[in-house]
Amino acid sequence: MTLVRPALMGLFAAACLTTGAAQAADGLTVYNQNCAMCHVPGLANAPKFGDKEAWTPRVKTGRDALLQAAIKGKGAMPPKGGNPKLSDDEIGAALDHMLVAVK
DSSP, rough: OOOHHHHHHHHHHHHHTTTOOOOOOOOOHHHIIHHHHHHHHTGGGGGOOOOOOHHHHHHTTOOHHHHHHHOOOBBBBOOOGGTSSSOOOHHHHHHHHHHHHTT
């Protein structure tokens, strides 16, 4: 069994970041940094986080429809929640975080 020295792990991590191999942010982080400001208080008719009644008709449209709405924007919500730097996968992770709360 070969052990990797901590110093080498640090070099590997730095190489991953500089080559773009870093993992996408998790759904909770994306949600907290981009979505919560509207989905916690329900600004501009955004369905509140965890509000099953508000989310039910949206969930019935399917995850793909919800994802496309989040990516392209809908109503008062701008595309990608106003953060064009987010990847589609990051938007999907934030959506999944919100959907788990209403199951």
